[in-house]
Amino acid sequence: MPAQITTQAALHALFHPRAVAVIGASDDTTKHGYIVLTNLRETGFQGGIHGISRRLREIDGIPCWPDLAALPEPVDIAFLAVPAEAAVQAVRDAARAGLSAVIVGSAGYAESLDAGGEQRQRELQRLARDHGIRIVGPNCNGIYNAHLPLSVGFNTSHAKRQKPGGISIFSHSGALFDAMAGRLSMLGAGLSLFASAGNEADMSVLDYMEYGIGHPPTRVIALLIDSLDDGPRFRRLASAAHAAGKHVVALKIGGSAAGAAAAVAHSSRLAGDDAAYRALFAASGVATVKTLEGLMTAAALLDKYGSCPGRLGALSTSGAGASLIADRCEALAVPLATLTPQTHAAIDAHKMFSRIGNPLDLGIFGGMRRSAEVPALLLGDPGVSVGLALVHSMNPWQGDPYRSAMAAARERSGKPLLVVTPGGMPDAERQTYREHGIDVFTETDILLEAIGALMTPAADAPAQTSRRPANPLPARPLSEPESLRLLAEYGVRTVPTLQCNSTADAVAAATRLGYPVVLKGVADGVAHKSDLGLVHIGLRDPDAVAKACATVGCPRVIVQPQIRAELEAIAGVSRADGVGLVLIAGLGGIFAEALRDVVQFPLPVSRGFVEAGLAPSSLGRVLASPRWKHPAAREAFVDLLMALQDAALALGDALQAIDVNPVMLGAAGAIAVDALVLPAA
Numbered sequence: 001m002p003a004q005i006t007t008q009a010a011l012h013a014l015f016h017p018r019a020v021a022v023i024g025a026s027d028d029t030t031k032h033g034y035i036v037l038t039n040l041r042e043t044g045f046q047g048g049i050h051g052i053s054r055r056l057r058e059i060d061g062i063p064c065w066p067d068l069a070a071l072p073e074p075v076d077i078a079f080l081a082v083p084a085e086a087a088v089q090a091v092r093d094a095a096r097a098g099l100s101a102v103i104v105g106s107a108g109y110a111e112s113l114d115a116g117g118e119q120r121q122r123e124l125q126r127l128a129r130d131h132g133i134r135i136v137g138p139n140c141n142g143i144y145n146a147h148l149p150l151s152v153g154f155n156t157s158h159a160k161r162q163k164p165g166g167i168s169i170f171s172h173s174g175a176l177f178d179a180m181a182g183r184l185s186m187l188g189a190g191l192s193l194f195a196s197a198g199n200e201a202d203m204s205v206l207d208y209m210e211y212g213i214g215h216p217p218t219r220v221i222a223l224l225i226d227s228l229d230d231g232p233r234f235r236r237l238a239s240a241a242h243a244a245g246k247h248v249v250a251l252k253i254g255g256s257a258a259g260a261a262a263a264v265a266h267s268s269r270l271a272g273d274d275a276a277y278r279a280l281f282a283a284s285g286v287a288t289v290k291t292l293e294g295l296m297t298a299a300a301l302l303d304k305y306g307s308c309p310g311r312l313g314a315l316s317t318s319g320a321g322a323s324l325i326a327d328r329c330e331a332l333a334v335p336l337a338t339l340t341p342q343t344h345a346a347i348d349a350h351k352m353f354s355r356i357g358n359p360l361d362l363g364i365f366g367g368m369r370r371s372a373e374v375p376a377l378l379l380g381d382p383g384v385s386v387g388l389a390l391v392h393s394m395n396p397w398q399g400d401p402y403r404s405a406m407a408a409a410r411e412r413s414g415k416p417l418l419v420v421t422p423g424g425m426p427d428a429e430r431q432t433y434r435e436h437g438i439d440v441f442t443e444t445d446i447l448l449e450a451i452g453a454l455m456t457p458a459a460d461a462p463a464q465t466s467r468r469p470a471n472p473l474p475a476r477p478l479s480e481p482e483s484l485r486l487l488a489e490y491g492v493r494t495v496p497t498l499q500c501n502s503t504a505d506a507v508a509a510a511t512r513l514g515y516p517v518v519l520k521g522v523a524d525g526v527a528h529k530s531d532l533g534l535v536h537i538g539l540r541d542p543d544a545v546a547k548a549c550a551t552v553g554c555p556r557v558i559v560q561p562q563i564r565a566e567l568e569a570i571a572g573v574s575r576a577d578g579v580g581l582v583l584i585a586g587l588g589g590i591f592a593e594a595l596r597d598v599v600q601f602p603l604p605v606s607r608g609f610v611e612a613g614l615a616p617s618s619l620g621r622v623l624a625s626p627r628w629k630h631p632a633a634r635e636a637f638v639d640l641l642m643a644l645q646d647a648a649l650a651l652g653d654a655l656q657a658i659d660v661n662p663v664m665l666g667a668a669g670a671i672a673v674d675a676l677v678l679p680a681a
Contacts (some may be wrong), residue, residue: 010134011211013100015145017076024081025051033081035154043151068097084108095131104138128202140198141174146191157181165190166219166303170208172226183296192218222299223250231579238284247302249287251295252277276576279600285459293446298453305416308454310385311337313378314359321390322359334452337383368401375409387417393425407436460609470650473679483675491643495673503549507542509559516562521552565664573648573658588662636669656680
């Protein structure tokens with residue numbers, strides 16, 4: 001069996017080949033076999049270019065050969081412009097010829113949802129594993145290296161000579177390459193690498209991401225992803241990118257919570273795909289956006305300014321403009337800085353009327369000749385990391401003072417100052433801003449989305465702790481008493497629980513615990529007991545306990561003291577596809593799935609990260625409210641979450657989900673009164 005070339009060595013050969021072959025070369029100008037072949041030459045590749053065709057000897061002056069064995073020089077990579085049915089044999093031939101990698105452009109694999117497509121993709125995976133060749137795709141449109149230059153693909157932008165720059169784009173979608181490259185060009189930014197991952201039969205977006213981290217010209221990695229195959233690896237790569245001084249921004253598409261609808265555990269139903277990915281990106285310090293325009297704008301700003309953690313300082317030439325910025329910042333979750341008392345007082349000294357705020361209305365100062373220092377004072381505030389000005393086009397006599405004041409603010413602060421002018425601006429006026437290092441945009445929301453990406457906080461840094469190995473889980477859901485005992489071993493505070501095998505035992509247990517009590521039937525395979533009438537609360541005497549035992553009809557019951565709570569919460573752990581284990585917290589009881597207001601954290605996370613993430617949620621706001629009378633319950637609930645993390649990390653791959661619902665919050669702190677632990681299938 002040939003030794004498989006390492007992923008990073010294969011990617012180096014892919015982006016820096018000595019020569020390239022196009023298998024299935026064609027003289028039909030509408031076919032990929034023609035388009036890819038001529039794109040290679042027209043975009044400036046200086047290495048060998050060869051067509052593989054049994055019919056043709058040349059195409060527009062490019063030599064063609066009957067097969068790979070006939071090539072006059074070593075070829076590192078090939079693009080397969082052949083149908084899916086022929087591609088498997090073409091990959092086999094390429095492996096025998098010693099190629100490092102092939103790009104399989106055709107569709108008709110796992111995405112086709114038929115048995116033949118699945119089988120073809122499995123065969124590609126086997127060829128990569130057994131024959132040492134690496135595969136891009138299938139169902140992709142190619143790659144690009146703007147620095148070589150090298151264009152191996154059939155998208156419209158593969159036919160263009162892209163401006164070399166610092167932004168690498170790694171995408172599951174190839175069809176959007178032209179939109180992304182075109183937007184970069186509009187922004188004046190340059191491309192480094194592009195790869196269309198397609199179905200990822202072999203190499204994944206994470207492999208390309210790892211290559212981009214080690215690629216010297218790449219400064220920003222922009223990811224357009226459907227899903228990831230390894231959330232923990234993504235976190236490690238994001239950390240490596242940060243250590244290398246590189247920035248990552250991601251656009252996740254195709255998210256839906258529908259896939260969790262049939263899950264047994266509450267936590268699994270609540271762990272929506274999008275929310276789990278947002279949690280992963282936040283913990284990784286990776287900037288996120290929601291639009292394609294925002295992705296490229298964020299990448300361009302990160303390439304120019306680098307990461308700028310902090311908050312926004314904004315100003316406008318009108319009160320309405322300031323209000324608009326405030327509204328859009330709230331809608332897009334872009335944080336506005338709270339000005340220090342010193343900044344507030346310094347700016348306040350310049351005003352003629354009204355009051356100082358952020359965003360600032362420049363109209364309250366009576367013109368920039370009177371208040372030329374105001375933009376610099378705003379950007380100089382220690383809480384401001386990025387500045388934004390919403391302005392309109394102005395004649396020189398009116399606009400020169402504004403532009404001079406903002407140029408001074410940009411120069412003195414050294415912070416990015418960006419202008420948005422929704423009505424547009426003449427080129428000469430725009431150029432005046434650019435000469436002072438101030439970029440001008442026309443789309444408010446897209447710019448704010450990109451600014452939010454610029455200000456992304458640093459990655460979480462959970463403490464490294466040693467954890468004892470967990471005992472093996474049974475191949476079935478744990479019963480409630482088993483689940484509570486297991487979680488208590490890791491520090492989760494649980495309600496006292498006595499298991500009973502008879503009515504007499506239950507009455508004795510209730511007497512021992514003290515009334516009122518809760519009695520629950522223990523039925524194997526039943527996750528949600530209340531739905532089946534297996535939970536009886538408020539039992540105040542032996543007769544009530546005996547009656548409840550008879551009603552549940554289970555040979556085993558548990559008895560617990562009834563815990564009084566001011567508020568019920570839910571806590572849990574779920575295994576999210578592509579992300580891994582995530583910790584979940586939110587309002588509990590009947591509200592858990594009705595409101596679906598939960599926060600998620602990919603494991604592991606630090607306590608501080610959990611506290612910060614919990615704070616803006618409905619549960620966090622309640623626990624921080626002045627009207628909430630039990631402040632210690634918040635700390636106790638975070639204690640419980642951290643204990644759940646310890647249990648989940650110890651159980652590792654053996655765990656599918658943990659539910660703790662409800663957690664009773666009140667004067668007694670945070671107490672788990674029901675739990676369900678599900679092993680991985």
